[in-house]
Amino acid sequence: MSALTPSQTVGPYFRIGLDWPDAWRLCPVCDLSLRGRVLDGDGAPVPDALLEIWQADADGRYHAEATQGFRGLGRRGVDADGGFRFETIKPGRVPAPDGGWQAPHINLLVMARGLLQHLYTRVYFPADAALHDADAVLACVPAARRQTLLARAHAGHFEFDIHLQGEHETVFFAL
Secondary structure: OOOOOHHHOOOOHHHOOOOOOOOOEOOOOOOEEEEEEEEOOOOOEOOOOEEEEEOOOOOOOOHHHOOOOOOOEEEEEOOOOOEEEEEEOOOOOEEOOOOOEEOOEEEEEEEOOOOOOOEEEEEEOHHHHHHHOOOHHHHOOOHHHHHHHEOEEEOOEEEOOEEOOOOOOOOOEOO
């Protein structure tokens, strides 16, 4: 007789012990604020999701060789309205496996109740639009769906809502 194991059934326990209350700030001096909400297919907030981000520093280097004091990894649970905020630095371009360059982006992992697997997506920035066409990952996404991966610039911060399903569903990647 087989049964689901804890690793096959995500949540609702995943926030216990995984939420790092102080891991929303990735660096001592940050220049980018990323805010948003996690929403279900009806547009209702998902109040118990956990997000993890990882990224390169401004020079396109990941943590092992990155800027002094820059962690490159953040994790936090969302609030009761599905809201989140990360303070970080604007990532630089990173090399692509094919020898090209990827556009600046933040990698984002979503864990939430009812998801049997984590969801992986990316956050790109509108100011880098000229670099998006050369990004092999973004080029794999149909043009009509790419906007779900673009943060929106607001006064002093970027907004990025994550739609788990529905008409505005965020593009998620299989890794």
